[in-house]
Amino acid sequence: VYFIPGGLDCSISFVSHVLGKVCIHGRQKDILGVLVPRLTDLTKSDCIWQRICWRLVECVPDRWMEAVVLGFVQRAPGADVLSRLLGNLVVKNKKAQFVVTQKMLLLQYGHTTAVLQNLLGYLSLDSLRRTLLLRVLQELLETWSSSSAVKHSPAEQQLYISKAVLICLSHLKEPEIESCRQELLTSMMEGVKCHLDSSLPQLRRLGMVVAEAISLKMSTEGPVLKFEYEEDDETRELKSLLVQTPSSCVVPSLLDDDRSEKAGAALPLVLESNEKSHTAAPLMPVEESDAELDSDDDLIPYDMSEDKELKIKAPVYIRDCIEVLAGSRSEDVDKWEATVKALESLVRNNPAATREVSVELAKILLHLEEKTCIEGFVELRQRAQVAVLTTDPIPVAKYLTSQFYSLNYSLRQRMDILDVLVLAAQELSCPKFHGKTKHSGAQKPCIHLLPGSDSSKGWRRIVDERIKSKTRRFDMGQSRVELASRPNEFNSVAGYFFFPLIQHFDRPLTTFDLLGEDHLVLGRLVHTLAILMYLAVNTVAVTAMGKALLEFVWALRFHTDSYVRQGLLSCISSLLLSVPMERILADMTEELLETQSWLGDVMEKDPDGDCRRLAVQNLLLMENLKKKLEAVPS
Numbered sequence: 215v216y217f218i219p220g221g222l223d224c225s226i227s228f229v230s231h232v233l234g235k236v237c238i239h240g241r242q243k244d245i246l247g248v249l250v251p252r253l254t255d256l257t258k259s260d261c262i263w264q265r266i267c268w269r270l271v272e273c274v275p276d277r278w279m280e281a282v283v284l285g286f287v288q289r290a291p292g293a294d295v296l297s298r299l300l301g302n303l304v305v306k307n308k309k310a311q312f313v314v315t316q317k318m319l320l321l322q323y324g325h326t327t328a329v330l331q332n333l334l335g336y337l338s339l340d341s342l343r344r345t346l347l348l349r350v351l352q353e354l355l356e357t358w359s360s361s362s363a364v365k366h367s368p369a370e371q372q373l374y375i376s377k378a379v380l381i382c383l384s385h386l387k388e389p390e391i392e393s394c395r396q397e398l399l400t401s402m403m404e405g406v407k408c409h410l411d412s413s414l415p416q417l418r419r420l421g422m423v424v425a426e427a428i429s430l431k432m433s434t435e436g437p438v439l440k441f442e443y444e445e446d447d448e449t450r451e452l453k454s455l456l457v458q459t460p461s462s463c464v465v466p467s468l469l470d471d472d473r474s475e476k477a478g479a480a481l482p483l484v485l486e487s488n489e490k491s492h493t494a495a496p497l498m499p500v501e502e503s504d505a506e507l508d509s510d511d512d513l514i515p516y517d518m519s520e521d522k523e524l525k526i527k528a529p530v531y532i533r534d535c536i537e538v539l540a541g542s543r544s545e546d547v548d549k550w551e552a553t554v555k556a557l558e559s560l561v562r563n564n565p566a567a568t569r570e571v572s573v574e575l576a577k578i579l580l581h582l583e584e585k586t587c588i589e590g591f592v593e594l595r596q597r598a599q600v601a602v603l604t605t606d607p608i609p610v611a612k613y614l615t616s617q618f619y620s621l622n623y624s625l626r627q628r629m630d631i632l633d634v635l636v637l638a639a640q641e642l643s644c645p646k647f648h649g650k651t652k653h654s655g656a657q658k659p660c661i662h663l664l665p666g667s668d669s670s671k672g673w674r675r676i677v678d679e680r681i682k683s684k685t686r687r688f689d690m691g692q693s694r695v696e697l698a699s700r701p702n703e704f705n706s707v708a709g710y711f712f713f714p715l716i717q718h719f720d721r722p723l724t725t726f727d728l729l730g731e732d733h734l735v736l737g738r739l740v741h742t743l744a745i746l747m748y749l750a751v752n753t754v755a756v757t758a759m760g761k762a763l764l765e766f767v768w769a770l771r772f773h774t775d776s777y778v779r780q781g782l783l784s785c786i787s788s789l790l791l792s793v794p795m796e797r798i799l800a801d802m803t804e805e806l807l808e809t810q811s812w813l814g815d816v817m818e819k820d821p822d823g824d825c826r827r828l829a830v831q832n833l834l835l836m837e838n839l840k841k842k843l844e845a846v847p848s
Contacts, residue, residue, distance in 0.1 A: 230273035323373075334378065351394075380452055406425040422441035423452045535560060547585060573609050596634060632739060636745050719736070763788075764802060780822070
């Protein structure tokens with residue numbers, strides 16, 4: 215019905231009630247999928263239909279208002295269309311205002327970027343609604359700069375709030391920025407600090423991007439804030455939100471055409487001036503021409519095509535390497551580079567000589583700094599440290615684990631110690647690949663005669679050739695690399711890697727506080743302990759390690775940092791996979807029941823999605839292990 219005959223007044227409150235009830239009962243998509251496009255066309259050029267549409271949504275009862283407003287915001291093709299459909303509903307209706315300015319922005323975070331752009335663009339298109347936009351920006355910045363929100367909110371919500379902040383900033387005008395400059399500066403300083411303190415790289419990058427955007431909006435002439443980070447798709451999307459797409463592009467395009475015409479008219483003048491300057495160039499003073507004649511450009515360069523770079527010979531003894539690396543003379547830079555590159559192979563090829571000076575060499579490598587710009591220096595140093603640790607595990611592990619809790623070390627050095635311990639433990643626990651291929655159809659000889667003599671090798675080769683020439687094989691089978699049979703070298707040294715790291719975590723030092731501000735290192739420590747526990751499977755000390763690790767996890771289970779909690783849940787997984795279930799039930803029954811209850815709480819209440827996923831995996835792992843244990847006959 216488009217017209218009411220006789221000029222009679224009418225009320226559409228009944229239609230509003232029907233619309234609200236249909237939306238609240240789950241048919242929002244069906245009815246608004248048809249209604250919104252139709253109303254969009256009708257309100258495009260008819261102000262009467264605009265008023266009808268405004269009355270339609272204004273008369274919806276408060277108990278159904280959220281479903282109706284959310285449906286309109288989600289299905290409107292743009293902010294200008296949403297403004298035509300809703301009018302100043304958020305100014306007139308408190309329920310709609312709460313939904314738009316509070317619930318959809320601060321209490322929910324599942325909406326798409328397009329919905330956010332519709333919502334905040336709608337608030338910016340009217341002078342009455344712009345006050346709400348400024349208030350929304352202030353509340354978003356308070357949440358973004360709150361350290362408690364950063365610690366306890368999931369990363370997805372932090373990303374959602376960051377997008378909303380950037381979209382709000384894109385709609386601000388210069389007078390509005392001036393009026394809230396101090397609030398922007400305060401929020402930027404507090405927010406970037408708490409984001410950079412986070413252990414998650416995604417949150418740190420979010421803080422950098424938003425702080426750069428706020429700094430760019432505030433600065434008029436001076437330098438802007440700039441961070442160094444790797445750009446990805448998420449970062450590029452965030453930066454694109456700061457550039458507002460104008461709703462009407464007719465006037466800007468006309469202005470651009472005028473500017474291009476003026477630029478085209480000015481271009482011949484520039485070319486003329488350039489031509490004049492080129493024609494005037496030969497008219498130089500006599501002094502300048504004489505100066506050019508006196509230059510050394512006409513000298514013939516010396517032929518150096520056959521010159522060869524002098525190669526510095528690397529040291530061949532471990533003690534020579536120590537002298538070079540510990541020396542402070544700057545003229546030995548080339549020799550220093552050659553030593554760093556050759557050190558790993560030298561250590562592995564000379565294990566006896568390395569064991570004599572292993573601790574001293576580990577100390578030098580831990581404190582070694584880059585003297586020159588050598589490619590891959592960090593990796594070369596780390597590989598050399600791993601080689602030293604695997605060559606002489608016990609004394610070097612004792613030294614590194616004792617230095618982890620010592621004074622006067624940077625956080626980078628402490629994390630380097632953890633990385634070296636993990637890499638060395640992996641190497642010690644895994645059998646090395648030897649280049650021997652084994653065919654499924656060939657049998658290994660059970661008797662070896664004088665394996666070191668040349669005669670035996672020749673004899674064996676002749677016999678093998680005779681066997682091959684007289685044997686018919688229908689299928690040789692696929693050749694495969696055979697793992698060498700050797701004992702797990704990590705078995706006897708696992709305790710030296712593990713227990714010193716877990717002993718002093720709760721003792722704060724002057725420059726190092728794991729339970730305080732250095733939670734990034736704590737997270738790395740927890741993940742390191744989880745890996746060491748996993749690699750200690752089938753070792754003698756695995757049960758004692760598991761019990762100590764469970765006590766460690768129980769002491770830190772309520773940590774506020776999500777990266778630390780993820781590491782703690784990984785520790786539980788490693789414990790369940792490494793310690794025999796019989797030993798767990800015999801020695802840790804009460805702890806296991808308490809852990810199971812805690813995992814249930816994490817699964818239901820933890821704000822971090824990865825923590826919830828790990829908790830579910832641990833609970834399933836517990837159930838599977840119990841079923842396997844029950845299936846074994848006593």
